[in-house]
Each structure stands twice: as C-alpha cells, then as structure tokens.
Amino acid sequence: MxxxxxxxxxxxxxxxxxxxxxxxxxxxxxxxxxxxxxxxxxxxxxxxxxxxxxxxxxxxxxxxxxxxxEVAEPEPNNEVAMLFMRFPGLKVQDVAQHMGVDESLLEKYLYGIRKPSPKRMEQLRSALRVPEKAM
Known part of the structure; x- marks a missing residue:
C-alpha cells in the first residue's frame, strides 16, 4: 500500500x-x-x-x-441539506446533540458525503418535527 x-x-x-x-x-x-x-x-x-x-x-x-x-464527491442537494435550508437558524451541533449523534457524522450527511439510513433520516425528521410528506 x-x-x-x-x-x-x-x-x-x-x-x-x-x-x-x-x-x-x-x-x-x-x-x-x-x-x-x-x-x-x-x-x-x-x-x-x-x-x-x-x-x-x-x-x-x-x-x-x-x-x-473513495471516488464519491459531495452531493450538496441532498435531503439533509434541504432540511437545514428550510431552517436556516439551525446549528448542526445543536441538532446532533439533540439526536445523540456525532456532529461530524451529521455534517457528512449535510454535505452529502454520506447518506443516512432511512432510520437515521426518520430520527432527523423527528428531531426537527418535520413529517416525511413535508419533504
């Protein structure tokens, strides 16, 4: 290597x-x-x-x-990024703490480096009180 x-x-x-x-x-x-x-x-x-x-x-x-x-580049127009755009005052650190996840992991979702599982996406929607149909 x-x-x-x-x-x-x-x-x-x-x-x-x-x-x-x-x-x-x-x-x-x-x-x-x-x-x-x-x-x-x-x-x-x-x-x-x-x-x-x-x-x-x-x-x-x-x-x-x-x-x-890794060859994947960020995907900035992802669902997590769209959620954060809807709520511009949100701080990633605060949301991550509320969800009980590492801030860096949530940022990777936000930047489109990693894709959250359906379960994690539901956890994020729940933390933000956004129903799935609202997206």
Missing part, C-alpha cells in the same frame, strides 16, 4: 502525495473537523502507522490513506 509523504490544503480540499508519486485529494466536507479547523490547526498533523494515516491530535481526527481512494 502507498505511504503518505506530503500533505497540503488548497481550494477547499486536502491533498496527499504518496511514496509512489501519486496525488490523491478529497473535499474538506469529507472531514468536517478539518473543514472547521484553522489553517494552523490543519498544519498540526503527524504521519502515523508507517505512512498509512494522518493524525491531528488537537482535533482528535484520524484519516487513513484508504479514505483518499
């Missing part, structure tokens, strides 16, 4: 260069903690697991090189 040799951020993305000279990239939406982080916080990483992973101790964020092999 490739090993991470270099990391940089540009245009809302994280890039890695490997020991095989390949460059891989993912949108920061795939890693909400990094998206929210300052430039200084993003630079405070270490390469771990013999080049297989990145670690941001301060943010408690870990990214394995395999995360860069």
């Amino acid at each position: 490739e090993k991470i040799k270099e990391v940089w951020f540009a245009d809302g993305r994280i890039f890695v260069r490997t020991d095989q000279g390949r460059v891989h990239s993912r949108p920061l939406e795939a890693f909400p903690r990094l998206k929210r982080a300052t430039e200084e916080q993003r630079k405070a990483y270490t390469i771990e697991m013999r080049g297989q992973a990145l670690r941001w101790k301060e943010m408690d964020e870990d990214i394995h090189i395999s995360s860069f092999y």
